[in-house]
Amino acid sequence: MIDSHCHLDGQYFGADRAEVLARARELGVTAFVSVGVGRGLDVAAMSEADWDELAVLARRPRVVGVGETGLDYHYDHSPRDVQIAAYHRFAALARTAGLPLVSHVRDAHVDAAEVLRTENVGAAGVIHCFTGGVDEARVYLDLGHCLSFSGILTFKNADAIRAAAAFAPLDRILIETDSPYLAPIPHRGKRNEPAFVVETLKVLAGLRNISVADVDAATTTNARRLFRLPAA
Numbered sequence: 001m002i003d004s005h006c007h008l009d010g011q012y013f014g015a016d017r018a019e020v021l022a023r024a025r026e027l028g029v030t031a032f033v034s035v036g037v038g039r040g041l042d043v044a045a046m047s048e049a050d051w052d053e054l055a056v057l058a059r060r061p062r063v064v065g066v067g068e069t070g071l072d073y074h075y076d077h078s079p080r081d082v083q084i085a086a087y088h089r090f091a092a093l094a095r096t097a098g099l100p101l102v103s104h105v106r107d108a109h110v111d112a113a114e115v116l117r118t119e120n121v122g123a124a125g126v127i128h129c130f131t132g133g134v135d136e137a138r139v140y141l142d143l144g145h146c147l148s149f150s151g152i153l154t155f156k157n158a159d160a161i162r163a164a165a166a167f168a169p170l171d172r173i174l175i176e177t178d179s180p181y182l183a184p185i186p187h188r189g190k191r192n193e194p195a196f197v198v199e200t201l202k203v204l205a206g207l208r209n210i211s212v213a214d215v216d217a218a219t220t221t222n223a224r225r226l227f228r229l230p231a232a
Contacts, residue, residue, distance in 0.1 A: 001029045001201060001216055002223040003194040004148050005068070005102070005128045005176035008034040012180040013193075024194035028216070030232040032194055033176075033223070035068050035102060035128075043069075043086035044078035051089070058097035064227040066094035067102030068128060071115075074106045084111060091119035100226050101125035109136045116143055126226060129178050133160035134167045141172060146226055148174035151184030151196060153203050166207040170218045174226070175200050 003024065013020050021032070058066055069090040071083050078086075087103075094101040101121050105112040109132055116125065123144035130137070130147040137147060149165050152158050165173065175197055177184075183192035184199040205215040223229065 001027070001175070001197055002031045002033070002220050002229070003029055003177050003179070003197045004033050004126070004174040004219075004223045004227070005035050005150075006032055006179045006194050007037060007181075008032065008179075008194075009037070012191075020193045020195070024197070027195050027198050029194050029197060030220070031223070031229055033064060033227060035065075037068070041069070041072060041104065042077045044082050046086065051093075055093060055097075058093060058099060063097075063099065064229065065100045065102045065126075066090055066097060068104045069102070070104035070106075071108035071112045072104060072106045073108040073111075080108075080111075083108075084115060087112070087115045088119060091115060091121055094121070094124065095119065099124075103127050104129065106131060109139065113139045113143065116140075116145065121145070124226075126174060128176060129182070130164065131161060132164060134164050137164035137168055141168060146172045146174055146222060148176045149200055149204060150176050150178045151182045151187075151192060151200055153200050154184040156185075162203070162207055165204055170208065170210075170215075171222060173204070173219055174223050175204065175219045 071087055091101055105127055126146040126148050127140050128148045129150040147168050177192050177194050177197045179192035179194055181192055183190045184196055187196050201215055202212055205212040
């Protein structure tokens with residue numbers, strides 16, 4: 001298994017990070033894509049110095065993607081036109097760096113798809129923590145994107161998301177925790193951690209009526225391909 005999107009920063013996993021990763025490895029999680037936060041969503045606060053720093057960071061050898069960035073019309077931390085302009089700029093940065101774009105999209109699927117289409121991101125990207133239904137999934141898949149499913153897939157009110165997970169081609173699906181957020185059932189109310197990605201994997205296998213091992217193999221292959229991760 002690969003947790004394709006988690007936040008392992010010190011403010012979330014400080015003194016016990018080693019134990020958290022050990023628990024995940026014991027359950028078969030072989031890699032973790034630890035995603036940066038702080039600049040990519042509250043873009044109204046970004047300066048040109050921030051953009052310069054991101055361009056430098058994107059060239060580091062252990063950096064495997066650009067993001068997370070995207071559009072969030074639920075919280076609207078930044079004005080929507082500012083979000084859209086920054087999303088274009090992040091997409092261009094990903095293209096220049098030759099890295100996949102990691103997108104956060106909430107209540108903004110139409111505009112997000114238009115940015116991805118305009119920037120010709122294609123297969124070099126993923127919609128993390130996908131929260132749309134089949135119609136939204138089809139749009140991103142037609143653009144060449146992958147979809148990543150989180151612990152939300154286990155929630156009782158997530159029928160539309162489960163339908164999208166059953167609809168998407170197996171070679172375009174990733175799994176993630178988005179830890180420390182969105183702990184899956186049966187861990188709701190706890191701090192989420194990479195070990196819990198197994199719960200999403202189990203639900204995904206049930207939705208597709210195939211074995212957990214087969215979904216594990218597919219999502220692992222997909223994550224390695226998208227992020228160009230070395231074999232375990």
